[in-house]
Amino acid sequence: MGEPVSGSPRVLLRTVDVARESGYSVQQVRDLERLRVIPPAPRSSNGYRSYTPIHVHALRAYRGLAGAVGPVAARQMLTELRTETIAEAASAINAVHVRLARERDEALRAQQALGAIQAEANTPEFEHESDAMTITELAGALGVRPSTLRFWEQEGLVIPERVTSLRARRYGLSAIRAARIVAALRGTGYSIPAVREIMGSLHQLDGLGETRRILRQRLDQIATRTVALLRAGADLEAVVMSAQEPTIAG
Template sequence: MGEPVSGAERAALRTVDVARESGYSVQQVRDLERLGVLPPAARSGNGYRAYTAVHVHALRAYRGLAGAVGPVAARRLLAELRTGTLAEAAAAINEVHVRLARERDEALRAQQALRAIQAEAGTPEFEQDGDAMTITELAGALHVRTSTLRFWEQEGLVTPERVTSLRARRYDLSAIRAARIVAALRGTGYGVPAVREIVGSLHRLDGLGATGHILQQRLDQIATRTVALLRAGADLAAVVTLPAEPTTTTTTTTTTTRPVR
């Protein structure tokens, strides 16, 4: 969570004050206001920006949200939080938590599937060539469409054997193992190029180990994103509940320096 903002919550702050409190530079503060991360600052009598503590909270919340869902989604979410009701804001934040939990569950299922494959790899049954599946049987076992298996074949991810004059597909145990790994990786959000590279390494002795390492990295990334969201929690609450308008504005006059706009 962010540190408490010094001074009254609605006291007017200069751009440099907001930058110092939030950890962003003065230029970043201006840029993020222009992008809609911050509500528009009020203007003092001399035309200079007058921020409040809610702008600081918004910047801190943005940092956490960007770490959790990416900068584009974070900007959109903050805009929704400022304009929606409290119930809508709570629902939007809860949806991010649910999404991260779903990604974690998918990665854990993929990890469990990989461990099962590793356990099978050393058994005599796995080495036998008698067991095979048709495309319909394999699609049913993986809970995917047959068209998905054909797409994976086109992309070089899974290579079945072909039998009969009708070129019916037959998947041996090697192809079944590859298909299960592809399904696990695709289920955790990996794109086709990344999956292709992983599947290509399976002929090496460390192929399954490398895949396991990638899945663990995925789980670590999800954990980092979840912590970032948790850290943003108090600041998000402040963005929803605190007013953005200052109660007072400051007018600074000097002949030697100019206030930061």
């Protein structure tokens, strides 16, 4: 979290002061004001902008939010926080924490799935008819809709066998394993093209190792985003509290 900004919310600051306190350049401060990351600064009698400590808090909060959810979402969230009640603002900030926690849990589940798949891959495979699954059974096991499996099939991610007489889909062990990986990666937030690339790498040497590396990288990114949000905590609090006194925010 940033160091406390000296002075009361009524203290007037120059652009250069705000830049020094927030860690942005003078031009960045002006640009972020134009983008409404911070409220418009009133002009003093000599025509210069007059900022307050709240503007510094907003800029610091933006830095943390941008690291956690991206600059576009951070700009929108800060604009909303300046007009919401304490309860609404707290709910919005908590939702970001929940989202990051969910992404982390999904990445960990993907890692666990890959570990189980690797263990199975090292076991001699003797596939029996009873090992196969119908599309309904596999969808239920993965917690997805049958239509999702059909979509993955269209995208070339999970290719089932077929019972020719009824054209019913039948998934053997290799297809089931592929479906588990796809489900884990999609649950972690990977796009279809990214999943296709990862699935292609599994057929190469050390494909599982590369996929595991990608998931470790994903976890590191989530941790960095979480820390950025935590560092913004005190500044977010200042922004939220300033919304209860509109005259302070300018």
